Amino acid sequence: MIEMQTSNHSMNLEIPEGLGDMLRDFTVSVLRQRPSDLFDFAAEYFEKARQQRRAKSVPMYIIVDDENEAQEPDPAFFKPKSNKKGRFARRQSVSAERYDPEADEDDEKVVHPKTDEQRDRLAEAVQGILIFRSLDTEQMQDVLDAMFEKRVDSGQRVIEQGDDGDNFYVIDHGTFDVLVTNEGQERKVHEFVEKGSFGEMALLYNMPRSATVVAKTVGSLWAMDRNSFRRIVLKSTYMKRKLYEELLDSVPMLKSLTEYERMSLADALVTKSYNDGDCIIKEGDQADGMYFIEDGKVKVLVDHKGKGPEEVARQSKGKYFGEMALVEQQPRSASVYALGKVKCAFVDRDSFERLLGPCLDIMKRNIEQYQR
Structure with missing residues (x-):
């Protein structure tokens, strides 16, 4: 649940379960088909996905005010900040290198040694992380190997809005504020308490950070570097989908x-x-x-x-x-x-x-x- 403060009253922002999986699957589809026009492809992809659903579509977010009435948030609040230096404006026009899972031959595993106590804490911390849900047992072991512990002090800024993405983070313990700057105003939009993860969107889409995360207390994070994240999450998901498609192609019943x-x-x-x-x-x-x-x-x-x-x-x-x-x-x-x-x-x-x-x-x- 994300808390937002307005001049009149506080509001809660709820992001539905499954959003991370949906965006990850869309990214894999883009990498697989390599469309010439990303916007047209996205429109067609999500329209087909909508048609496939029998249930009513779920909004990406819902804001509930003090009277518990649902309403849409002001889109301007989520619009990237544009200042004289153009620091955050580059989000809209960034020209990122294209990641091709098939061409990526770097299968070298990154292993950060851990004590048994650290590995147990990490295994508990990554439980329930949506971005890892589709990984098999071997791939989850790769996740545990690739992550390293990072201790933070109260007030330390872990990631900065507008910076390039370097790591994906899973919270071991501590409280962390998520801040978004828009039109010169920095506002708190979420608070992580003792669990959660952040930083995946910049790595999935190779775009600058869309928010700042600040440690509210002394805490500890588990971090995974950009290359390991792509190899384990993006490439493995892509290869698994390819394997499944070949499997399904061999089932006569599914020809229809x-x-x-x-x-x-x-x-x-x-x-x-x-x-x-x-x-x-x-x-x-x-x-x-x-x-x-x-x-x-x-x-x-x-x-x-x-x-x-x-x-x-x-x-x-x-x-x-x-x-x-x-x-x-x-x-x-x-x-x-x-x-x-x-x-x-x-x-x-x-x-x-x-x-x-x-x-x-x-x-x-x-x-x-x-x-x-």
């Missing part, structure tokens, strides 16, 4: 989806890893989503009238399972176990209903074949 629909589905997938013998779904459980086999093999077991589980099928890369319970809105009709190490791309129930509507008829026909 448009290219954009497959891209949207690829963005919604999350990798889940299993060891030999692990139960991936259990017969009788409520369905939480659908699985595409990314690597490895699974076996399908059905308990026929209480006589005990019987193996009825085996599936490998490119196959999918778990859709039946979602289509029929019934509990799981079979159990699925990993044979050796298995990786699956998982799509949750909400994304399934939103993105796989065009495939439902095909799924229903396949289910009829299963039942026969």
Whole structure:
């Protein structure tokens, strides 16, 4: 929640969950397709994304006044400051070097040694950070390796509005104020208390800092340098999407989806890893989503009238399972176990209903074949 002060009363600014993921996915789409006109591409991208959503769109921010009435903030408050030196005006016309994940061959990992106590504190601090949500276990270990501790004093300015982005920061402990300067006035727009992260936007878009962050108390931060951030967050997200798109292209049922629909589905997938013998779904459980086999093999077991589980099928890369319970809105009709190490791309129930509507008829026909 972001607090803003006006001449009349205080207001609260709420940034919805998922905004960071949405902007990151848009950035990956830009890097992948390299549009000649970024503004036209952005307009088309978000229009298609809006059309894909069945639910009503959520505003990027809501300000609630003392009477709890929602209203739009004054756009001028967020307009970059323009002074005689043009320090902040460059945000609107900065010509940044283009980052190409495919051309980036720098896979050298940065490792900052840490004690066990430091690593435990860092692991706790990065929990729930949206920008890391799509990373797998190995990539999260890269995050822990690449971050270094930075202690700050009360009053220390950690990042300065208008400066180039150098690091991404995760708060270990302490209180930090976020300040925005506009028309010569510096205003507090947010306060981080003991947790949170900042600095990713300048690194994602290679633009100057859009705000100043000042330590209100003595504190400690975890920092990740620009190159490590790009390699782990941007490049890994780009490569994962490419892998998922290739996986989805191999599934015949999904041929009925448009290219954009497959891209949207690829963005919604999350990798889940299993060891030999692990139960991936259990017969009788409520369905939480659908699985595409990314690597490895699974076996399908059905308990026929209480006589005990019987193996009825085996599936490998490119196959999918778990859709039946979602289509029929019934509990799981079979159990699925990993044979050796298995990786699956998982799509949750909400994304399934939103993105796989065009495939439902095909799924229903396949289910009829299963039942026969």
